[in-house]
Structure formats: C-alpha cells, structure tokens
Amino acid sequence: MTTHPHPLQLTAVDGEDSVRIELRGDLDYDNADLLVREAVARLAARPGLTDLHLECAEVGAVDSMGLCALLMIARRTTEAGVRLHLDDRPARLERLLSLTGTLGHLTAPPPPRPPAFPAPEEGAGAPRPTGADSTT
DSSP states (O other): OOOOSSOOEEEEEEOSSEEEEEEEEEESTTTHHHHHHHHHHHHHHOTTOOEEEEEEEEEEEEOHHHHHHHHHHHHHHHHHTOEEEEESOOHHHHHHHHHHTOHHHHHSOOOOOOOOOOOOOTTOOOOOOOSOOTTO
C-alpha cells in the first residue's frame, strides 16, 4: 500500500472579480480531482469572474494526473473567459511545466468572448437567402 504523506489541502479566498485557491501538499493521482472540482465549482458560482489564481507555493509532488488536472482547469477557465494564473510556482512545478511545454498554454490569456447577438424580434420571419434564386 502506498501512503501519501502530503495530502492536498485547498483554501479558497474570494475577491471582487477573482478567486484564489491556495494549494498545500501533493497534486497527484489520489487528489487531483479535488482541485478540479473546487475550481469548477468556483467558476460556476461566479459567472462574472475574471481571474482564477492557483497559489502554488506549497505544492509538493505533481504527477501526470496533477498536470492533467491543471490542463482541465485551463480548459474550463478558457471556456468561461477567465484568466488562469499559476502563482508562486516552486522550481519542481516550473520544471515540469517547461519540460511538458504546458506553461504557456496554462497561463495564456483566454480568447475574447464573442459579442452577444440580440434575440430576433417576435414575428420576424426566418432569414432569407441573399444569393441567386435557383427556382426560376
């Protein structure tokens, strides 16, 4: 049986338009889902969120599942138009992200949100083709 002497502990701090999740311990197979669930819950609870900060100073070991969790969170923040920050990365995490080529991907700004289109007015017909009429 394998024991993990550094279980992951999370502390979330809400700001006006941001959330900071402080990570303490190992981000590995046994607890990577805990971080994903916490981040996704915070994104869902705060639709106006602009930034999600993961405070990584006290992160211990990070395995492939931990990296996968970070990539999943990056996907979810991008979908929500939220910028992901990996703050105070320890050297071992920085090395892992550099070796895997994921640092830029994880910390890139999200693409701009597309403009919202107004709903069609009631009673307005379906759009008509603008090209040549092939029925005549």
